[in-house]
Amino acid sequence: MVDRPAKQPALFQTRLMALSAALLLLAGAAQAKPANSAAAEPRATVIEHVYVLPMTPDGAIISDATVVIQNGRIASLNGPAPAKAVRINGKGKWLIPGLADMHVHLPSDGMSRAPKYPTEAPNMLFDTQDAMTPYIANGVTQVLNLDAVPASIGQRNEIARGQVLGPHMALAAVINGGEGRGRIVNTPADGRQAVRSVKAEGYDFVKVYSDLNVETFQAIVDEANKLGMKAVGHIPESFEGKLESAFLPGFSLVAHAEEFSKQSPNFTDEDAVRFAKLARKNGTWVTPTLVVMRWIASETRSLDEMKANTDLQYVHPILQSKWLTANRYHRNSTPKLTAYFDRMVEFHRRLVRALKAEGVPMVAGSDALTSGVVGGFSLHEELELLVGAGLTNAEALASATRLPAEWLGVDRDRGTVEVGKRADLVLLDANPLVDVANTRKIAGVVLDGRWLSGAKLAGMLADLAKRNTADRDKYDWLSLTRQ
Template identity: 75%
Template sequence: MTYRKTTMSMAKLAIAFSLGLTSVVAIAKPGKRDETPASATVIEHVTIVPMTETGGVIADATVVIENGRITSLNGVAPKGAKRLNGKGKWLIPGLTDMHVHLPSDGLPRPPKYPTEAPTFFFDTQDIMTPYIANGVTQLLNLDAVAASVGQRNEIASGKILGPSIALAAVINGAEGRGRIANTPADGRQTVRNIKAEGYDFVKVYSDLNVDTFIAIVEEANRQGMKVLGHIPESFEGQLEKAFVPGFAMVAHAEEFSKQSANFTDEDAKRFARLAKQNGTWVSPTLVTMRWIASETRSLDEMKANPNLKYMHPLLQSKWTTANRYNRNSSPKLIDYFDRMVEFHRRLVKAFKAEGVPIVAGSDALTSGVVGGFSLHEELELMVGVGLSSEEALATATRLPAIWLGVDGDRGTIEVGKRADLVLLNANPLENISNISKIAGVSVDGRWLDRAALDARMADLAKRNEATKADFDFGKIGK
């Protein structure tokens, strides 16, 4: 296929990156108002967008949160509760990004000896703060490693304020990156290893051969684990064979466009039928290819992005000085990516028309894709291709919870569910961009108002700016 070796897949071109701080930067401790929650928090006179399957809104509600759970939607404030005025505001469930890559501690070069420890360290709170500030209370990490388990556990223990994290470990083939399996027997054993090591899901990658891919999906079914990820290149010309029972989600629209020679509407409809017939969900990651197309043309938009300051300086340097999309640019590649962006729009329309479940993922940590903010961009792009604001919001709330198997605990606003909530200053059903107008966020019942969120973000940006000179990507590791 044209440009196959140049473009491959977005994740292949993007991540494989686990660097961090040369020393752990001290993190400003949050103030008492958001560190020690009241015995209960009550949001009064608020309009609830519960995002239940029946839809609708609940006007002039009183939401009571106790011990991290929603205990009433029309109750009375318990004695000693923190009372918040929700008049004129809208309450939605916390958002989920179903495709992120989280940086983790590591080496900037191959180890000099087998037991060498990491020399670069990321601060977990710094990674998570932009997500929380954007109302993202749940993540699916699609490049999970051992350090990712530690990040998840820091949050679960309460040491770090961050989203709940689900972990998918990668299995690849040939001489690619990740865990390598080139035979069905190796594939099955790798699945068993992933389960034993505590990961939640299995991610399949681009270099797997056909037989090993099928064996991985079969073994994951036996182990009660869902499989998601790429459509391996070995399925070119025989795409239908990839859609076997248990291949539960395709992680990029690009995985389909790689299988289309001319980006035709007929191909889009055929791909949608294959996914629907197999019960396979899709996370389009429209925002990623939009940024890649932009960077292939010029780095000006990315460099001017005001959200870039919230990324670690090393990542900022990598994106702006060692950007592989811009470095490999050519007029033909620019045209190819532009046509791919347009085809992805038609793909999402085809998925919707066919009834394929769509969830929002942004592939955060790809060059230019700033976590937290990127999920808002993704939802706006999906509305731009034909989803209603409510349908787009469902792709980041109720539907991810269903796919992840946590819909009994979160994803909608109902009594008994976890208090992961976002309070907005405007109606997101009228305009999806209103999800950016955040008045406050509840993370497992811990309330952060706008001032608290702004203070955390300002501190992060200030510390990043202060350490920029120490993190020149071109010099690190030499």
């Protein structure tokens, strides 16, 4: 960052000017560029001869497009390329909107104060860039942080200022009931006040959590709705047997398929259809998060699959250690529990089909940072699982592009490839409409108008993995959490 002399006291400014003049003499006039000169202006980026998948509701594929990116926005889809531009050959490649993961948890300073990590997490400092690199390297340019703490606001601002290359971050703060730490409320009046606090503190959304009582949950959703804030989250256990009373105006997004399956003792198709109808009637969207349950089921069996997952090297060593040495799903595993999770994984596929049949919008989310679920990479696995459950490739892509932007209320700027939108884009080596797994074949990412080549992203990932591996011995979860 360049100091801004205008903000300094006059005497200091005078000295600074004298100093600048001296430096100017030393360095030679040619190297001193005023901030508003043409040379300092951001250059345009042009992606040529590329197939564009706009992901608008009826947007047809554009062949041989010339995508001009200027001042962070898409200036044109058919050229002409400005004279001074970074030119990228997009021949045979596919350009899609930046991807969104609508259910993430992020390592952040103070995360041990978040309700999801009640007591045992050591109060660590986490490097924001390291936490974000796996996301941008995977083409994820938007996340919904469902466990936002004060440090998350700091992370969001670091990204917004361009100090860190990371996804746009929407923040939901958890409100829970029962006992324990975090924002805990057990009366409707306290629930309403918690919503007002969450809004005043600068969070975008309210996340309702599992231990709220019925009346307090309803008051929170009502207050959020009155304040124009959407509520997202869990369906508390207190709603067992009265699920319909959770579906109030303002309860806008169910954060897991599991919130429904917990309410279905026998995992019947009738229940799946009933849940889908409830969601549709209330205008509630669903984030199925199939990938997290797949990993949990795997971990109850054995940790071998997780240990063999090469993506693990991009996770902070303290969390790798936690997942491997204090894995609660593995520790508490019984054959009965494993069988239950397996049945739930299968039920979630039927639930996705029922939601689709009822026309309930689904957004892709992975519950990243739950053990085994590696941020960035996990979104691609979620897309594959959504297709496996019955979405078309195009529907799965919409669940991670246009639909998240709509739900988040940022669709004026993001979610589709259209002239005038912010340039958050992913350049792929193969067509994701043929196979959604092609979203993994990333040739480069445009983040807020800035081109990040595949080589640059691979380098950032390699550097992160190298440091994580070198530091692994320093972070032993069991000894760090032992009091």
